[in-house]
Amino acid sequence: MSDRPATRLQQLFEGHRLTPTQRRIAHCMVRRAADVPFLSSVELAELAGVSQPSVTRFAVALGFDGYPALRKHLRELEAAEPAATGAPDNTFQQAVEAEIENLRHLADLLADPGPVQRAAELLAGSRPLPVLGLRAAAAQAHGFAYFAAKVHPDVRLLDEGGTMLGDRIDSAVRAGASVLLCFALPRHPREVVEALEHAQQAGLTVVTVADSAFAPVARVSDLLLPAAVGTGLAFDTACSPMLLGRALLEAMCDHLPEAQSRLEAFDATAAERGLFVE
Structure with a gap:
């Protein structure tokens, strides 16, 4: 499994001061990096254990108009990058x-x-x-x-x-x-x-x-x-x-x-x- 989706997400989050709730969403997205471009805001909220409005606020904090714009951005990145192989870095290694x-x-x-x-x-x-x-x-x-x-x-x-x-x-x-x-x-x-x-x-x-x-x-x-x-x-x-x-x-x-x-x-x-x- 490629580690590039997780790396892309980490790069997207860098430089943003996130609240503890928003970090929880970010960590969930990194763990499910390959699935995130196809998840609805409700699905992501359930996976992260937060409210759907929290997911929307999170997307806005990253500079997007809302979660659909964030998901569209991730899909475009996924389509533009060729598949890669190699062992993924986990969250702890990335930290x-x-x-x-x-x-x-x-x-x-x-x-x-x-x-x-x-x-x-x-x-x-x-x-x-x-x-x-x-x-x-x-x-x-x-x-x-x-x-x-x-x-x-x-x-x-x-x-x-x-x-x-x-x-x-x-x-x-x-x-x-x-x-x-x-x-x-x-x-x-x-x-x-x-x-x-x-x-x-x-x-x-x-x-x-x-x-x-x-x-x-x-x-x-x-x-x-x-x-x-x-x-x-x-x-x-x-x-x-x-x-x-x-x-x-x-x-x-x-x-x-x-x-x-x-x-x-x-x-x-x-x-x-x-x-x-x-």
Whole structure:
């Protein structure tokens, strides 16, 4: 069975920010790629477990007038392309390949290390260093803060929203913070944009790792470092933002004279306490 119908569908979906329901439809279409050009909107809705209007909205989100126009487009592609043979890539393999492509793009961006070095110098000089990440970005912020605390004397993780978020930013400013690092990933919470606005008004320089230079947080960031997310699965994959965060940490160590001694002290303490299984 040819993998070209599934590949064509993946290419059709790329670049579109789809809702969870729309992604469910997309995944169903990929799984039934050979059948999709011949399915009605009702049939596709039943297969995907969604409503028929959701299928219509999905087609419109892709830029078509409706589902019939989408189906016509797929039939035309099917007729125009010769049959091919070979083992198909499954959905998981396609997601991995997409992430590999994102990492290649990140590697190209890092050919100029200047922006990362500038960001790292700013972050290293902030005492304390608040690190913000809400919802989908909370894991990225937590991972960065965990490792940064091993080399930076005062890292403050901000991974919960609500009315206290502004208070915690103000507290960091009063304690001497000069920079806030934000991880911002889709779907972008409104309160992240509001928090960054508040941070700038409080005098903080905002450094942001985001999925795109055109993300909603771009206008409230003083230095934005883009790293694309994968959208091939039901939930985004964020290998590139994670790796970019680690690159920031590496560059930060160059601006923290005590980084190596702190790491050695931690290793000695960990050995004494038997923290890790060797």
